[in-house]
Amino acid sequence: MRTKLGLIVAAATMVASCAADAPTGPPFRTDATVQMLMANMVDPAADLVWDAVGTIVDADGENHWEPETEEDWIAVRYGAMSMIEAGNLLMMETRARDQDQWIRLSEAMMDASTLMFEAAEAEDADRVFALGEEVYTTCNNCHMLYWIDDADRGRAIESSSGGGP
């Protein structure tokens, strides 16, 4: 009898301590909504890589630019690295709209941005230019499903899916 009671007490204590430990992991702050991340992190980061290399042909002839100084290249690496890590932020619990498609689309952005980062490390301007389109495609693929080229449409999807950022 005594042993049985002891076991029950032990079991009850285990349940209680498990419940107390339930919220695990670091105290991540996810107050910034998907829209805030897009407007203030993802989009400015993408502009750093998209604007880094280009050619304009007009009446004055051809005007080509690409990163020249170490600072120029840091800006491209910074843009690419920010997009890689933004993918992790998009996959966080309060931001992910679902656990399959959204995750794959975030990963696609991270994959293209990783190639972009490698091109920037290799200081390969032609490749940075070519990969710009690949990055753009990954943005667009997610927007077609979750934002659909129209801010109001994006918000409608958000509120109909029952809240979240």
Ligand code: HEC
């Ligand atoms: C995993 C999905 C996903 C990916 C990948 C993604 N976006 Fe978005 N983006 C969204 C959603 C959803 C919205 C709409 C947010 C809202 O209005 O609530 C949005 C909105 C935006 C906006 C409008 C923000 C505003 O001020 O209303 C910009 C700009 C933007 N994204 C840029 C980008 C760029 C650039 C990339 C790629 C480098 C990218 N996004 C990749 C999901 C994504």
